[in-house]
Amino acid sequence: MGKFREKKLLAKFFIFVTCAYNLGMLFVFKYLGFVVKNIDKVGNYKLSIPNIALPIGISYFTFKAISYVVDVYKNKVEAEKNPLNIGLYIAFFPEVISGPISRYVKVGEQIKNREHSWQKFSVGACRFITGLGKKVLISNSVSIIADKVFTMNTNGPVPVTLAWLGSIAYTIQIFFDFSGYSDMVIGLGLMFGFKIDENFNYPYISKSITEFWRRWHISLSSWFRDYIYIPLGGSRVDNKDKLIRNLFIVWVSTGVWHGAEWTFIMWGFLNFVFIALEKVFSFDDLKINPVIKHIYALFIINLGWVLFRSENLIQAGKYVACMFGLRGNAFWSNYTFMFVKENAVIFIAAVILSMPIAKKVNKLVYDKVPGYKILNGVYPIAVLGVFFVCISYLIKGTYNPFIYLKF
Structure with missing residues (x-):
């Protein structure tokens, strides 16, 4: 996204793929069973309703991932070269269970240059x-x-x-x-x-x-x-x-x-x-x-x-x-x-x-x-x-x- 940001069509393709991937994972784990259950009730198809364990904090880290990609697309933040920094941002353990949903534009600099006291x-x-x-x-x-x-x-x-x-x-x-x-x-x-x-x-x-x-x-x-x-x-x-x-x-x-x-x-x-x-x-x-x-x-x-x-x-x-x-x-x-x-x-x-x-x-x-x-x-x-x-x-x-x- 950072490399091809100026090429609008390609950048929009990356936005679509990343959002579809993240939201698709969220849908499968969180909503697939609900959708199948309601389809089964309406049509009486006797479908097998999947019982998928919900990963802890998936709603929160999904939104954090999407906000990062969109902010890179909008040039609000530079694309991070170090995947460990992005990993720390998305999986920062105090936030991962129930938020808040922080933005990389505010956290990224702190990951690299924060002061302890x-x-x-x-x-x-x-x-x-x-x-x-x-x-x-x-x-x-x-x-x-x-x-x-x-x-x-x-x-x-x-x-x-x-x-x-x-x-x-x-x-x-x-x-x-x-x-x-x-x-x-x-x-x-x-x-x-x-x-x-x-x-x-x-x-x-x-x-x-x-x-x-x-x-x-x-x-x-x-x-x-x-x-x-x-x-x-x-x-x-x-x-x-x-x-x-x-x-x-x-x-x-x-x-x-x-x-x-x-x-x-x-x-x-x-x-x-x-x-x-x-x-x-x-x-x-x-x-x-x-x-x-x-x-x-x-x-x-x-x-x-x-x-x-x-x-x-x-x-x-x-x-x-x-x-x-x-x-x-x-x-x-x-x-x-x-x-x-x-x-x-x-x-x-x-x-x-x-x-x-x-x-x-x-x-x-x-x-x-x-x-x-x-x-x-x-x-x-x-x-x-x-x-x-x-x-x-x-x-x-x-x-x-x-x-x-x-x-």
Whole structure:
């Protein structure tokens, strides 16, 4: 690609071959069984459905490989002569399981000329432990509630309050699970001298679904923006029909990327519908109370996570029906009170840590409160305390992998 970049026809041929190869491998391992299963259901052909083991992180390293080739084609980065450097970029072990999806234009120079320091290592270690705390202390704790309620839903209607509590628990679980993983990746990267971009920016303070996707899984949404949405014309098209088409392609693709199930496709379609409506009606410019906008965003996000968590569309439909009392289900459940009572501290911590409160308070008082800087010495002790608490939780707990491991 680097050698024949100026020969457009040949370069486009290389783009086609490399993208077809990478996406073809992804299709075989991740989607072939899903496609064959649905063809078999529609035509009753009694086909043999392949059961292929999914390579760890295939969705992530496939997108990294494609972004590298496209960036070479667009002359954003020089073609790398050393295959070991490309191998390190694609298979960088902190990122390989669940991202973020870094770009070679930002990582390539660091591979060749990065600096190690005890300062970077210490900051990285603290960031790693912060992510570990998010995963073990918060995500794992609320996952018990989410798993219990969603399992109960498969056996029969659950009360309204319990259905809402289960969906909120999963909303908290998936954020602290994935953002915790991203913190651990960023921390590990710093410990090895790499600076990895942030992947989350307090997504649950969003006031629209569009804003949510600027803050959630930033590396994925920016990948789809740069390599699919903008090449299609983005929002700078001559009519709204093309804008809707571009958004549809991007968000259905986003749903498909997350998994080979109809629930993920419908989840992507749900995001498409509301983002399209926000674009068409210029939602950000509407004079609506910010609190109402925030409630609207959280409501749609929460419904989306119900789709995301459910095993199939039927179970998702039943769960949503329970949330609105449409299955003849009761309103209250003693389970609701019990779960809230036993996990009140976890829920409060989750709400506080979902907002930039600590960040703002720290910035506000650091230079204004006398003696505050002395607390810097307490910080490493507090971090070590979190680390040992996490270890004790892991020793006594059960195996609970990262949610995004399966994507």
